[in-house]
Amino acid sequence: MAIQRIASKWEKTVILRQNELIRPYIPDTRKYSAEHLGEMLNTYGVVFIKPDCGTYGIGVMSAELWHNELDAGAGHQYKLRHGIQTELFSSLEELHASISSHIGKRLYLIQTGIRMLTFRRSKFDIRALVQKTPLKTWETTGFIGRLAAPQKIITNYRGGGTIMTIESLFAPHLTPRQFTSVYKEMKVLGVRVAAQLARRFPNLKEIGLDLAIDEQHRIWILEVNTLPALFPFKHLTDKEIYKKIRRYAVHYGRLKSKK
Ligand SMILES: Nc1ncnc2c1ncn2[C@@H]1O[C@H](COP(=O)(O)OP(=O)(O)O)[C@@H](O)[C@H]1O
Ligand SMILES: [Mg+2]
Incomplete structure:
Protein backbone atom coordinates (compact mmCIF):
# COMPACT_ATOMS: atom_id res chain seq x y z
CA MET A 1 0.00 0.00 0.00
CA ALA A 2 1.25 3.49 -0.83
CA ILE A 3 2.62 5.74 1.90
CA GLN A 4 -0.13 8.09 3.10
CA ARG A 5 0.17 11.75 2.10
CA ILE A 6 -2.28 14.49 3.14
CA ALA A 7 -2.17 17.78 1.24
CA SER A 8 -4.75 19.90 3.08
CA LYS A 9 -3.30 21.92 5.97
CA TRP A 10 -6.86 22.53 7.18
CA GLU A 11 -7.66 18.83 7.36
CA LYS A 12 -4.47 18.13 9.34
CA THR A 13 -5.14 21.06 11.69
CA VAL A 14 -8.66 19.79 12.46
CA ILE A 15 -7.31 16.32 13.32
CA LEU A 16 -4.47 17.64 15.48
CA ARG A 17 -6.71 20.02 17.42
CA GLN A 18 -8.75 17.03 18.63
CA ASN A 19 -5.83 16.01 20.84
CA GLU A 20 -5.63 18.15 23.96
CA LEU A 21 -1.91 17.50 24.40
CA ILE A 22 -1.25 18.89 20.92
CA ARG A 23 -3.81 21.73 20.85
CA PRO A 24 -1.71 24.21 22.90
CA TYR A 25 1.01 24.05 20.23
CA ILE A 26 -1.27 25.01 17.35
CA PRO A 27 -1.58 28.71 16.56
CA ASP A 28 -5.12 30.04 16.06
CA THR A 29 -5.84 28.84 12.51
CA ARG A 30 -8.98 29.61 10.48
CA LYS A 31 -10.18 29.62 6.91
CA TYR A 32 -9.33 32.99 5.37
CA SER A 33 -12.14 35.57 5.24
CA ALA A 34 -12.39 39.36 5.56
CA GLU A 35 -14.01 38.92 8.96
CA HIS A 36 -11.27 36.64 10.29
CA LEU A 37 -8.63 39.00 8.91
CA GLY A 38 -10.05 41.94 10.91
CA GLU A 39 -10.57 39.95 14.10
CA MET A 40 -7.20 38.26 14.06
CA LEU A 41 -5.25 41.42 13.23
CA ASN A 42 -6.90 43.10 16.23
CA THR A 43 -6.09 40.18 18.49
CA TYR A 44 -2.60 39.22 17.34
CA GLY A 45 -1.19 42.21 15.43
CA VAL A 46 0.49 39.89 12.90
CA VAL A 47 -1.11 37.12 10.84
CA PHE A 48 0.12 34.68 8.20
CA ILE A 49 -2.05 33.83 5.22
CA LYS A 50 -1.21 30.72 3.23
CA PRO A 51 -2.63 28.30 0.66
CA ASP A 52 -4.39 25.29 2.18
CA CYS A 53 -2.52 22.97 -0.18
CA GLY A 54 0.74 24.86 -0.65
CA THR A 55 4.40 23.83 -0.46
CA TYR A 56 7.85 25.44 -0.49
CA GLY A 57 6.46 28.65 1.01
CA ILE A 58 4.81 29.57 -2.30
CA GLY A 59 1.90 32.00 -1.87
CA VAL A 60 2.62 32.67 1.83
CA MET A 61 1.82 36.26 2.89
CA SER A 62 1.94 38.13 6.18
CA ALA A 63 -0.19 41.07 7.24
CA GLU A 64 0.30 43.33 10.24
CA LEU A 65 -0.98 46.45 11.89
CA TRP A 66 1.57 49.11 11.15
CA HIS A 67 2.14 52.34 13.07
CA ASN A 68 4.18 54.85 11.15
CA GLU A 69 6.49 56.35 13.75
CA LEU A 70 7.62 59.15 11.43
CA ASP A 71 4.07 60.28 10.77
CA ALA A 72 2.09 60.01 14.00
CA GLY A 73 -0.93 61.69 12.41
CA ALA A 74 -1.26 58.91 9.84
CA GLY A 75 -2.98 56.60 12.35
CA HIS A 76 -2.43 52.94 11.79
CA GLN A 77 -1.92 51.32 8.48
CA TYR A 78 -1.75 47.73 7.29
CA LYS A 79 1.38 46.16 5.95
CA LEU A 80 1.18 43.21 3.55
CA ARG A 81 4.32 41.21 2.79
CA HIS A 82 4.89 38.46 0.23
CA GLY A 83 8.14 37.38 -1.37
CA ILE A 84 10.38 40.39 -0.76
CA GLN A 85 7.59 42.85 -1.52
CA THR A 86 5.87 45.09 1.00
CA GLU A 87 2.68 47.05 0.42
CA LEU A 88 0.97 49.52 2.76
CA PHE A 89 -2.79 50.06 2.94
CA SER A 90 -4.74 52.62 4.89
CA SER A 91 -7.86 50.52 5.40
CA LEU A 92 -8.76 46.94 6.17
CA GLU A 93 -10.96 46.88 3.04
CA GLU A 94 -8.02 47.73 0.78
CA LEU A 95 -5.83 45.16 2.52
CA HIS A 96 -8.48 42.49 2.06
CA ALA A 97 -8.99 43.44 -1.61
CA SER A 98 -5.27 43.00 -2.27
CA ILE A 99 -5.07 39.67 -0.41
CA SER A 100 -8.17 38.45 -2.28
CA SER A 101 -6.56 39.26 -5.63
CA HIS A 102 -3.68 36.90 -4.70
CA ILE A 103 -6.01 34.19 -3.43
CA GLY A 104 -8.53 34.08 -6.24
CA LYS A 105 -10.98 31.23 -5.68
CA ARG A 106 -8.61 28.96 -3.76
CA LEU A 107 -8.86 28.07 -0.08
CA TYR A 108 -6.35 29.93 2.07
CA LEU A 109 -5.78 29.76 5.81
CA ILE A 110 -5.10 32.61 8.21
CA GLN A 111 -2.98 31.95 11.28
CA THR A 112 -1.49 33.85 14.20
CA GLY A 113 1.89 35.22 13.14
CA ILE A 114 4.54 33.74 15.42
CA ARG A 115 7.34 36.11 16.37
N1 LIG B 1 1.98 31.37 11.55
C1 LIG B 1 3.19 31.68 11.12
N2 LIG B 1 3.98 32.54 11.80
C2 LIG B 1 5.22 32.85 11.37
N3 LIG B 1 5.78 32.34 10.24
C3 LIG B 1 5.05 31.48 9.51
C4 LIG B 1 3.72 31.10 9.91
N4 LIG B 1 3.24 30.23 8.99
C5 LIG B 1 4.21 30.06 8.07
N5 LIG B 1 5.30 30.81 8.36
C6 LIG B 1 6.56 30.89 7.57
O1 LIG B 1 6.29 30.49 6.25
C7 LIG B 1 6.94 29.25 5.93
C8 LIG B 1 6.05 28.41 5.03
O2 LIG B 1 4.82 28.12 5.68
P1 LIG B 1 4.26 26.65 5.83
O3 LIG B 1 3.03 26.72 6.63
O4 LIG B 1 5.35 25.75 6.31
O5 LIG B 1 3.83 26.28 4.33
P2 LIG B 1 4.61 25.47 3.16
O6 LIG B 1 3.79 24.23 3.00
O7 LIG B 1 4.55 26.35 1.97
O8 LIG B 1 6.00 25.16 3.64
C9 LIG B 1 7.24 28.62 7.29
O9 LIG B 1 8.33 27.72 7.24
C10 LIG B 1 7.56 29.86 8.11
O10 LIG B 1 8.87 30.32 7.86
MG1 LIG C 1 6.53 24.26 5.44
Missing part, protein backbone atom coordinates in the same frame (compact mmCIF):
# COMPACT_ATOMS: atom_id res chain seq x y z
CA MET A 116 10.20 33.73 15.75
CA LEU A 117 13.62 33.83 17.29
CA THR A 118 16.28 35.31 15.02
CA PHE A 119 19.88 34.55 14.17
CA ARG A 120 21.97 37.39 12.73
CA ARG A 121 18.70 39.32 12.28
CA SER A 122 17.00 36.67 10.15
CA LYS A 123 14.14 34.53 11.39
CA PHE A 124 14.58 30.81 11.83
CA ASP A 125 12.39 27.79 12.42
CA ILE A 126 12.93 24.07 12.86
CA ARG A 127 12.10 21.04 10.74
CA ALA A 128 11.61 17.87 12.78
CA LEU A 129 11.45 14.52 11.00
CA VAL A 130 9.31 11.79 12.55
CA GLN A 131 9.37 8.26 11.14
CA LYS A 132 7.79 4.88 11.66
CA THR A 133 10.49 2.55 13.00
CA PRO A 134 10.90 -1.06 11.86
CA LEU A 135 9.36 -1.96 15.25
CA LYS A 136 6.22 0.02 14.24
CA THR A 137 6.66 2.73 16.85
CA TRP A 138 7.14 6.46 16.08
CA GLU A 139 10.49 8.18 16.53
CA THR A 140 11.63 11.77 15.99
CA THR A 141 14.79 10.94 14.05
CA GLY A 142 16.25 14.32 13.17
CA PHE A 143 16.12 18.11 13.42
CA ILE A 144 17.44 20.80 11.16
CA GLY A 145 17.22 24.56 11.52
CA ARG A 146 16.17 26.78 8.65
CA LEU A 147 17.29 30.38 8.52
CA ALA A 148 15.29 32.78 6.35
CA ALA A 149 17.07 34.79 3.68
CA PRO A 150 17.39 38.48 4.71
CA GLN A 151 14.03 40.33 4.55
CA LYS A 152 12.08 37.15 3.80
CA ILE A 153 9.01 36.04 5.71
CA ILE A 154 9.53 32.35 4.90
CA THR A 155 12.36 30.03 5.93
CA ASN A 156 11.87 27.34 3.25
CA TYR A 157 15.05 26.10 1.57
CA ARG A 158 13.37 26.52 -1.83
CA GLY A 159 12.54 30.07 -0.84
CA GLY A 160 16.22 30.91 -0.32
CA GLY A 161 16.54 29.72 3.29
CA THR A 162 19.79 28.30 4.67
CA ILE A 163 20.02 24.98 6.49
CA MET A 164 21.86 25.11 9.82
CA THR A 165 22.08 22.94 12.91
CA ILE A 166 19.61 23.70 15.68
CA GLU A 167 22.52 23.83 18.14
CA SER A 168 24.08 26.81 16.34
CA LEU A 169 20.77 28.65 15.87
CA PHE A 170 19.75 28.24 19.52
CA ALA A 171 23.20 28.96 21.00
CA PRO A 172 22.66 32.75 21.39
CA HIS A 173 19.20 32.21 22.95
CA LEU A 174 19.24 29.17 25.21
CA THR A 175 21.47 27.87 27.98
CA PRO A 176 22.52 24.21 27.54
CA ARG A 177 19.88 23.23 30.09
CA GLN A 178 17.13 25.18 28.29
CA PHE A 179 18.26 23.67 24.99
CA THR A 180 17.92 20.14 26.38
CA SER A 181 14.44 20.89 27.63
CA VAL A 182 13.23 22.41 24.30
CA TYR A 183 14.88 19.53 22.41
CA LYS A 184 13.07 16.90 24.49
CA GLU A 185 9.76 18.74 24.18
CA MET A 186 10.08 18.85 20.38
CA LYS A 187 10.93 15.13 20.24
CA VAL A 188 7.89 14.15 22.30
CA LEU A 189 5.66 16.53 20.33
CA GLY A 190 6.79 14.96 17.03
CA VAL A 191 5.81 11.49 18.19
CA ARG A 192 2.44 12.70 19.51
CA VAL A 193 1.61 14.48 16.26
CA ALA A 194 2.50 11.44 14.15
CA ALA A 195 0.46 9.13 16.38
CA GLN A 196 -2.55 11.47 16.28
CA LEU A 197 -2.53 11.72 12.46
CA ALA A 198 -2.00 7.95 12.18
CA ARG A 199 -5.25 7.33 14.07
CA ARG A 200 -7.06 8.74 11.05
CA PHE A 201 -4.49 7.69 8.40
CA PRO A 202 -3.02 4.33 9.44
CA ASN A 203 -0.70 4.16 6.45
CA LEU A 204 1.25 7.21 7.46
CA LYS A 205 5.01 6.45 7.68
CA GLU A 206 6.77 9.79 7.99
CA ILE A 207 6.04 13.44 8.69
CA GLY A 208 8.00 16.69 8.80
CA LEU A 209 6.93 19.21 11.41
CA ASP A 210 7.63 22.90 10.86
CA LEU A 211 8.13 24.25 14.37
CA ALA A 212 8.60 27.89 15.30
CA ILE A 213 10.07 28.98 18.62
CA ASP A 214 8.87 32.39 19.80
CA GLU A 215 10.60 34.97 21.95
CA GLN A 216 9.15 33.34 25.10
CA HIS A 217 10.67 30.02 23.98
CA ARG A 218 7.26 28.55 23.29
CA ILE A 219 7.06 25.93 20.58
CA TRP A 220 4.45 26.29 17.82
CA ILE A 221 3.45 23.92 15.03
CA LEU A 222 3.31 25.94 11.79
CA GLU A 223 2.42 22.97 9.60
CA VAL A 224 2.84 19.24 9.24
CA ASN A 225 4.24 17.93 5.99
CA THR A 226 3.49 14.38 4.87
CA LEU A 227 6.15 14.25 2.13
CA PRO A 228 9.15 15.57 4.04
CA ALA A 229 12.50 16.10 2.29
CA LEU A 230 15.16 13.73 3.63
CA PHE A 231 18.26 15.16 1.91
CA PRO A 232 18.84 18.08 4.35
CA PHE A 233 19.63 15.59 7.11
CA LYS A 234 22.54 14.25 5.05
CA HIS A 235 24.50 17.37 5.91
CA LEU A 236 24.45 16.89 9.68
CA THR A 237 27.92 16.19 11.08
CA ASP A 238 26.63 13.19 13.01
CA LYS A 239 26.43 10.76 10.06
CA GLU A 240 24.61 8.18 12.19
CA ILE A 241 21.46 10.33 12.05
CA TYR A 242 21.10 10.16 8.28
CA LYS A 243 22.04 6.46 8.27
CA LYS A 244 19.13 5.75 10.59
CA ILE A 245 16.73 8.00 8.63
CA ARG A 246 17.69 6.12 5.48
CA ARG A 247 17.38 2.73 7.12
CA TYR A 248 13.86 3.50 8.35
CA ALA A 249 12.87 4.99 4.97
CA VAL A 250 14.13 1.88 3.15
CA HIS A 251 12.16 -0.27 5.57
CA TYR A 252 8.82 1.43 4.87
CA GLY A 253 9.50 1.74 1.16
CA ARG A 254 10.24 5.41 0.54
CA LEU A 255 13.86 4.77 -0.48
CA LYS A 256 15.42 1.84 -2.29
CA SER A 257 18.10 -0.18 -0.58
CA LYS A 258 21.58 0.47 -2.04
CA LYS A 259 22.31 -3.26 -2.18
Whole structure:
Protein backbone atom coordinates (compact mmCIF):
# COMPACT_ATOMS: atom_id res chain seq x y z
CA MET A 1 0.00 0.00 0.00
CA ALA A 2 1.25 3.49 -0.83
CA ILE A 3 2.62 5.74 1.90
CA GLN A 4 -0.13 8.09 3.10
CA ARG A 5 0.17 11.75 2.10
CA ILE A 6 -2.28 14.49 3.14
CA ALA A 7 -2.17 17.78 1.24
CA SER A 8 -4.75 19.90 3.08
CA LYS A 9 -3.30 21.92 5.97
CA TRP A 10 -6.86 22.53 7.18
CA GLU A 11 -7.66 18.83 7.36
CA LYS A 12 -4.47 18.13 9.34
CA THR A 13 -5.14 21.06 11.69
CA VAL A 14 -8.66 19.79 12.46
CA ILE A 15 -7.31 16.32 13.32
CA LEU A 16 -4.47 17.64 15.48
CA ARG A 17 -6.71 20.02 17.42
CA GLN A 18 -8.75 17.03 18.63
CA ASN A 19 -5.83 16.01 20.84
CA GLU A 20 -5.63 18.15 23.96
CA LEU A 21 -1.91 17.50 24.40
CA ILE A 22 -1.25 18.89 20.92
CA ARG A 23 -3.81 21.73 20.85
CA PRO A 24 -1.71 24.21 22.90
CA TYR A 25 1.01 24.05 20.23
CA ILE A 26 -1.27 25.01 17.35
CA PRO A 27 -1.58 28.71 16.56
CA ASP A 28 -5.12 30.04 16.06
CA THR A 29 -5.84 28.84 12.51
CA ARG A 30 -8.98 29.61 10.48
CA LYS A 31 -10.18 29.62 6.91
CA TYR A 32 -9.33 32.99 5.37
CA SER A 33 -12.14 35.57 5.24
CA ALA A 34 -12.39 39.36 5.56
CA GLU A 35 -14.01 38.92 8.96
CA HIS A 36 -11.27 36.64 10.29
CA LEU A 37 -8.63 39.00 8.91
CA GLY A 38 -10.05 41.94 10.91
CA GLU A 39 -10.57 39.95 14.10
CA MET A 40 -7.20 38.26 14.06
CA LEU A 41 -5.25 41.42 13.23
CA ASN A 42 -6.90 43.10 16.23
CA THR A 43 -6.09 40.18 18.49
CA TYR A 44 -2.60 39.22 17.34
CA GLY A 45 -1.19 42.21 15.43
CA VAL A 46 0.49 39.89 12.90
CA VAL A 47 -1.11 37.12 10.84
CA PHE A 48 0.12 34.68 8.20
CA ILE A 49 -2.05 33.83 5.22
CA LYS A 50 -1.21 30.72 3.23
CA PRO A 51 -2.63 28.30 0.66
CA ASP A 52 -4.39 25.29 2.18
CA CYS A 53 -2.52 22.97 -0.18
CA GLY A 54 0.74 24.86 -0.65
CA THR A 55 4.40 23.83 -0.46
CA TYR A 56 7.85 25.44 -0.49
CA GLY A 57 6.46 28.65 1.01
CA ILE A 58 4.81 29.57 -2.30
CA GLY A 59 1.90 32.00 -1.87
CA VAL A 60 2.62 32.67 1.83
CA MET A 61 1.82 36.26 2.89
CA SER A 62 1.94 38.13 6.18
CA ALA A 63 -0.19 41.07 7.24
CA GLU A 64 0.30 43.33 10.24
CA LEU A 65 -0.98 46.45 11.89
CA TRP A 66 1.57 49.11 11.15
CA HIS A 67 2.14 52.34 13.07
CA ASN A 68 4.18 54.85 11.15
CA GLU A 69 6.49 56.35 13.75
CA LEU A 70 7.62 59.15 11.43
CA ASP A 71 4.07 60.28 10.77
CA ALA A 72 2.09 60.01 14.00
CA GLY A 73 -0.93 61.69 12.41
CA ALA A 74 -1.26 58.91 9.84
CA GLY A 75 -2.98 56.60 12.35
CA HIS A 76 -2.43 52.94 11.79
CA GLN A 77 -1.92 51.32 8.48
CA TYR A 78 -1.75 47.73 7.29
CA LYS A 79 1.38 46.16 5.95
CA LEU A 80 1.18 43.21 3.55
CA ARG A 81 4.32 41.21 2.79
CA HIS A 82 4.89 38.46 0.23
CA GLY A 83 8.14 37.38 -1.37
CA ILE A 84 10.38 40.39 -0.76
CA GLN A 85 7.59 42.85 -1.52
CA THR A 86 5.87 45.09 1.00
CA GLU A 87 2.68 47.05 0.42
CA LEU A 88 0.97 49.52 2.76
CA PHE A 89 -2.79 50.06 2.94
CA SER A 90 -4.74 52.62 4.89
CA SER A 91 -7.86 50.52 5.40
CA LEU A 92 -8.76 46.94 6.17
CA GLU A 93 -10.96 46.88 3.04
CA GLU A 94 -8.02 47.73 0.78
CA LEU A 95 -5.83 45.16 2.52
CA HIS A 96 -8.48 42.49 2.06
CA ALA A 97 -8.99 43.44 -1.61
CA SER A 98 -5.27 43.00 -2.27
CA ILE A 99 -5.07 39.67 -0.41
CA SER A 100 -8.17 38.45 -2.28
CA SER A 101 -6.56 39.26 -5.63
CA HIS A 102 -3.68 36.90 -4.70
CA ILE A 103 -6.01 34.19 -3.43
CA GLY A 104 -8.53 34.08 -6.24
CA LYS A 105 -10.98 31.23 -5.68
CA ARG A 106 -8.61 28.96 -3.76
CA LEU A 107 -8.86 28.07 -0.08
CA TYR A 108 -6.35 29.93 2.07
CA LEU A 109 -5.78 29.76 5.81
CA ILE A 110 -5.10 32.61 8.21
CA GLN A 111 -2.98 31.95 11.28
CA THR A 112 -1.49 33.85 14.20
CA GLY A 113 1.89 35.22 13.14
CA ILE A 114 4.54 33.74 15.42
CA ARG A 115 7.34 36.11 16.37
CA MET A 116 10.20 33.73 15.75
CA LEU A 117 13.62 33.83 17.29
CA THR A 118 16.28 35.31 15.02
CA PHE A 119 19.88 34.55 14.17
CA ARG A 120 21.97 37.39 12.73
CA ARG A 121 18.70 39.32 12.28
CA SER A 122 17.00 36.67 10.15
CA LYS A 123 14.14 34.53 11.39
CA PHE A 124 14.58 30.81 11.83
CA ASP A 125 12.39 27.79 12.42
CA ILE A 126 12.93 24.07 12.86
CA ARG A 127 12.10 21.04 10.74
CA ALA A 128 11.61 17.87 12.78
CA LEU A 129 11.45 14.52 11.00
CA VAL A 130 9.31 11.79 12.55
CA GLN A 131 9.37 8.26 11.14
CA LYS A 132 7.79 4.88 11.66
CA THR A 133 10.49 2.55 13.00
CA PRO A 134 10.90 -1.06 11.86
CA LEU A 135 9.36 -1.96 15.25
CA LYS A 136 6.22 0.02 14.24
CA THR A 137 6.66 2.73 16.85
CA TRP A 138 7.14 6.46 16.08
CA GLU A 139 10.49 8.18 16.53
CA THR A 140 11.63 11.77 15.99
CA THR A 141 14.79 10.94 14.05
CA GLY A 142 16.25 14.32 13.17
CA PHE A 143 16.12 18.11 13.42
CA ILE A 144 17.44 20.80 11.16
CA GLY A 145 17.22 24.56 11.52
CA ARG A 146 16.17 26.78 8.65
CA LEU A 147 17.29 30.38 8.52
CA ALA A 148 15.29 32.78 6.35
CA ALA A 149 17.07 34.79 3.68
CA PRO A 150 17.39 38.48 4.71
CA GLN A 151 14.03 40.33 4.55
CA LYS A 152 12.08 37.15 3.80
CA ILE A 153 9.01 36.04 5.71
CA ILE A 154 9.53 32.35 4.90
CA THR A 155 12.36 30.03 5.93
CA ASN A 156 11.87 27.34 3.25
CA TYR A 157 15.05 26.10 1.57
CA ARG A 158 13.37 26.52 -1.83
CA GLY A 159 12.54 30.07 -0.84
CA GLY A 160 16.22 30.91 -0.32
CA GLY A 161 16.54 29.72 3.29
CA THR A 162 19.79 28.30 4.67
CA ILE A 163 20.02 24.98 6.49
CA MET A 164 21.86 25.11 9.82
CA THR A 165 22.08 22.94 12.91
CA ILE A 166 19.61 23.70 15.68
CA GLU A 167 22.52 23.83 18.14
CA SER A 168 24.08 26.81 16.34
CA LEU A 169 20.77 28.65 15.87
CA PHE A 170 19.75 28.24 19.52
CA ALA A 171 23.20 28.96 21.00
CA PRO A 172 22.66 32.75 21.39
CA HIS A 173 19.20 32.21 22.95
CA LEU A 174 19.24 29.17 25.21
CA THR A 175 21.47 27.87 27.98
CA PRO A 176 22.52 24.21 27.54
CA ARG A 177 19.88 23.23 30.09
CA GLN A 178 17.13 25.18 28.29
CA PHE A 179 18.26 23.67 24.99
CA THR A 180 17.92 20.14 26.38
CA SER A 181 14.44 20.89 27.63
CA VAL A 182 13.23 22.41 24.30
CA TYR A 183 14.88 19.53 22.41
CA LYS A 184 13.07 16.90 24.49
CA GLU A 185 9.76 18.74 24.18
CA MET A 186 10.08 18.85 20.38
CA LYS A 187 10.93 15.13 20.24
CA VAL A 188 7.89 14.15 22.30
CA LEU A 189 5.66 16.53 20.33
CA GLY A 190 6.79 14.96 17.03
CA VAL A 191 5.81 11.49 18.19
CA ARG A 192 2.44 12.70 19.51
CA VAL A 193 1.61 14.48 16.26
CA ALA A 194 2.50 11.44 14.15
CA ALA A 195 0.46 9.13 16.38
CA GLN A 196 -2.55 11.47 16.28
CA LEU A 197 -2.53 11.72 12.46
CA ALA A 198 -2.00 7.95 12.18
CA ARG A 199 -5.25 7.33 14.07
CA ARG A 200 -7.06 8.74 11.05
CA PHE A 201 -4.49 7.69 8.40
CA PRO A 202 -3.02 4.33 9.44
CA ASN A 203 -0.70 4.16 6.45
CA LEU A 204 1.25 7.21 7.46
CA LYS A 205 5.01 6.45 7.68
CA GLU A 206 6.77 9.79 7.99
CA ILE A 207 6.04 13.44 8.69
CA GLY A 208 8.00 16.69 8.80
CA LEU A 209 6.93 19.21 11.41
CA ASP A 210 7.63 22.90 10.86
CA LEU A 211 8.13 24.25 14.37
CA ALA A 212 8.60 27.89 15.30
CA ILE A 213 10.07 28.98 18.62
CA ASP A 214 8.87 32.39 19.80
CA GLU A 215 10.60 34.97 21.95
CA GLN A 216 9.15 33.34 25.10
CA HIS A 217 10.67 30.02 23.98
CA ARG A 218 7.26 28.55 23.29
CA ILE A 219 7.06 25.93 20.58
CA TRP A 220 4.45 26.29 17.82
CA ILE A 221 3.45 23.92 15.03
CA LEU A 222 3.31 25.94 11.79
CA GLU A 223 2.42 22.97 9.60
CA VAL A 224 2.84 19.24 9.24
CA ASN A 225 4.24 17.93 5.99
CA THR A 226 3.49 14.38 4.87
CA LEU A 227 6.15 14.25 2.13
CA PRO A 228 9.15 15.57 4.04
CA ALA A 229 12.50 16.10 2.29
CA LEU A 230 15.16 13.73 3.63
CA PHE A 231 18.26 15.16 1.91
CA PRO A 232 18.84 18.08 4.35
CA PHE A 233 19.63 15.59 7.11
CA LYS A 234 22.54 14.25 5.05
CA HIS A 235 24.50 17.37 5.91
CA LEU A 236 24.45 16.89 9.68
CA THR A 237 27.92 16.19 11.08
CA ASP A 238 26.63 13.19 13.01
CA LYS A 239 26.43 10.76 10.06
CA GLU A 240 24.61 8.18 12.19
CA ILE A 241 21.46 10.33 12.05
CA TYR A 242 21.10 10.16 8.28
CA LYS A 243 22.04 6.46 8.27
CA LYS A 244 19.13 5.75 10.59
CA ILE A 245 16.73 8.00 8.63
CA ARG A 246 17.69 6.12 5.48
CA ARG A 247 17.38 2.73 7.12
CA TYR A 248 13.86 3.50 8.35
CA ALA A 249 12.87 4.99 4.97
CA VAL A 250 14.13 1.88 3.15
CA HIS A 251 12.16 -0.27 5.57
CA TYR A 252 8.82 1.43 4.87
CA GLY A 253 9.50 1.74 1.16
CA ARG A 254 10.24 5.41 0.54
CA LEU A 255 13.86 4.77 -0.48
CA LYS A 256 15.42 1.84 -2.29
CA SER A 257 18.10 -0.18 -0.58
CA LYS A 258 21.58 0.47 -2.04
CA LYS A 259 22.31 -3.26 -2.18
N1 LIG B 1 1.98 31.37 11.55
C1 LIG B 1 3.19 31.68 11.12
N2 LIG B 1 3.98 32.54 11.80
C2 LIG B 1 5.22 32.85 11.37
N3 LIG B 1 5.78 32.34 10.24
C3 LIG B 1 5.05 31.48 9.51
C4 LIG B 1 3.72 31.10 9.91
N4 LIG B 1 3.24 30.23 8.99
C5 LIG B 1 4.21 30.06 8.07
N5 LIG B 1 5.30 30.81 8.36
C6 LIG B 1 6.56 30.89 7.57
O1 LIG B 1 6.29 30.49 6.25
C7 LIG B 1 6.94 29.25 5.93
C8 LIG B 1 6.05 28.41 5.03
O2 LIG B 1 4.82 28.12 5.68
P1 LIG B 1 4.26 26.65 5.83
O3 LIG B 1 3.03 26.72 6.63
O4 LIG B 1 5.35 25.75 6.31
O5 LIG B 1 3.83 26.28 4.33
P2 LIG B 1 4.61 25.47 3.16
O6 LIG B 1 3.79 24.23 3.00
O7 LIG B 1 4.55 26.35 1.97
O8 LIG B 1 6.00 25.16 3.64
C9 LIG B 1 7.24 28.62 7.29
O9 LIG B 1 8.33 27.72 7.24
C10 LIG B 1 7.56 29.86 8.11
O10 LIG B 1 8.87 30.32 7.86
MG1 LIG C 1 6.53 24.26 5.44
